[in-house]
Amino acid sequence: MNAPINHPLNMLDPDVLRSFVAIAETGSFTAAAARIYRTPSAVSMQIKRLEEQLGVSVFLRDARNVSLTQDGEVLLSYARRLIALNREAISRFVSSDVSGIVRIGSPSDYGEAVLPDVLKRFAKTHPAVAVDVVIDQSSNLVKRFASGHLDIALMSCVQDMDTGGGEVVFSDEIVWAGARGGQAYLMDPLPLSMWEETCVWRKNAIEALERAGRSYRVAYMTSHSSGQKAAIKTDMAVAPMGRSFLSDDVQILGEECGLPSPGGYDLVLQMAKNPSAPVAALGDHFRACFERFRQTGSFTGI
Template sequence: MELSYLSVFLNEEAAMNMILRHALPLLEMDVLKTFVAIAETGNFTTAAEAVYRTPSAVSMQIKKLEETLGCTLFLRDARSVSLTPKGELLLGFARRLLSLNNETVSRFLLPDMNGVVRVGAPEDVGERILPDVLKRFAETYPNVTVDVSIGMSNAMRKRVDEHRLDIAIYNSLSDEASKDGEILMQEKLVWAGAKCGNAHLRDPLPVSMWEDGCVWRADAVEKLSRAGRKFRVAFLSAYTTGQRAAVRAGLAIAPLPRYLVQGEMVQLGERDGLPDLGHYDIGLKVVEDAPAPVLAVAEHVREAFAELQLHTGRMAEAV
């Protein structure tokens, strides 16, 4: 009798394994790409633009995906879309599947590239974007070495002209980035001060600056001079970490990208007697007659900034 029960159990287990092997549906890459776009933007309309589909087509894709998986993936309200716990779980799998798909297709369809690509960027861009770019690029092109240099934006652009760099990612005053390359993204430049600090009330105004040639410094000096506000350079550093340290210590204020003003720093503005700094552009410059590995790195940079724009747009909508 026990043997009979064991036999039935084994037969049922074998039948279940056969069902799992043959009956489970396959997830479509296009649908997963749409799902990830919605998760990252928090908006069906924005995601539809990113995947070049109509909002109704995107809604149908998600409806079909939810029916396939037997669960609700998104919670929808009038302003935004958020992931359910099941949606959060799927997001991790979806990103891995899309990455593996891209790597697999690239290995077969793209040339087996190798060589060295020299990339230059300012510190803030290097810290914010390059880690993700390097990781993804290495997964697709493991035989290409990317040599990264960190420095002032103007110096990076000049080194591309001199063929000492293949790619430069740089900060530029608005309307100037397109003259020497292509615009990847626009950022807001603001005044940063210490929480509960009073540096912005002093006269002359103590300012933490970069060396000559920094577009943030040039914009800040021009705006302060135009407003007739007396200032002095109280702290000088070539790195944003140094600028932020001076601000957090209450020694000075500094012109910084808005996304860097967090933690022990606060954003200051016209209500504090300071001129508006406006925006600056992040640009991309590629050496002339660039070979395939250089073009591939440049495309990864573009994709990273496109994703960053979607993310920052989602954050702005939430605020």
């Protein structure tokens, strides 16, 4: 009896996957081409070959917009993981002797939930690179990045806002958080735990309350997520937070509790132009971290 012949499948080209991800993230062949330093026609040819290789369409195109098909959504998940894994593997062997300093800025919530995992992985691939971390509000991080004092910055911004060339790596819903079984949301005026006025979560929440005609007072002011969590858990106040940061002892307070939806926000990754190899590698670690969350929901809750 003859053994079956196994026909090896063609491997996906990492360069093509990078072009595919760039188009998915920018929504434009032209913008993607500028990001990866290729011509739009070259990028278009790459996607044509990719679709022929897979036998499916990955993008829906019209005169103004480019969007992912259902198959494209599936491929995007694989592509991000493959690119991140490829770069991580290369960095492990090629870049281990690279030295220098990478300066990172992050809001405190993501500093607690994301940085430990990302920096642990980065230390393995770039053990000779020192990392300086600044934890601050997004509005201050914008200024630090613009002045050249940061190489990488994570910043929260209102959805559909001009990101100034930054990459949206994560989107989340803002919800009202209160102690499970707590009574703070029943008080009038509503006691709030808030960051300073420049906080995106605060801005959205206040505007929602004012539109709904709900009276409120700022009962607890803090610029750190740990202080905000303490106010919530002791039932001193309720607070607007990203849904991804809630744990079992915190409940979401919705319209049934008289609290209007504050909407959503985007987390933007800003990287210095012409980044060094360590900066580019650290950016990939951040992208991989958020992709893992989309796959597993692995952020640590409050």
